[in-house]
Amino acid sequence: MHDRFADALTVDDMAEAALFSKYHFTRLFRDVTGVSPGRYLAAVRMAHAxxxxxxxxxxxxxxxxxxxxxxxxxxxxxxxxxVGISPTQYRTQARGEQPAPLLEAA
Structure with missing residues (x-):
């Protein structure tokens, strides 16, 4: 998942790569990580974003x-x-920048 997070991965794809049925893969994955494969993939994508x-x-x-x-x-x-805020707000806060004013003062 870490190498192919940008691909349109399905549980079927992941299970096939691991040589398990999708049901067995999902159960094992959840037992090991504590989350479903879909949630894990979403977290990997958000970390990269x-x-x-x-x-x-x-x-x-x-x-x-x-x-x-x-x-x-x-x-x-x-x-x-x-994350709790928009991507643009996250970028602004992470960089310590001031947000752009909504309206310019006349």
Missing amino acids: KHLLRTTDMKVVDITVGIGYSSVGTFSSRFRLH
């Missing part, structure tokens, strides 16, 4: 595609659910 937001100037849309999401909206909502 957070790293890219902190260390690059890549656009959020490029990060979205680069970590395996096809929709910026889906990525942003899942990022907010996982």
Whole structure:
């Protein structure tokens, strides 16, 4: 998963790579990690997204595609659910920057 997190991985793909049925793989994976394969993959993707937001100037849309999401909206909502703030807010806070004003003073 760590090497192919940007791919459209399914539990079937992971189970096949591990040479188990998907049911046996899912049960073993949960027993070892404490979470389902899908949740683990989501956490790996979010960790990579957070790293890219902190260390690059890549656009959020490029990060979205680069970590395996096809929709910026889906990525942003899942990022907010996982981290508590939007990707843009995370980048701003992680870099210690001041947020851009919503309206310019006249």
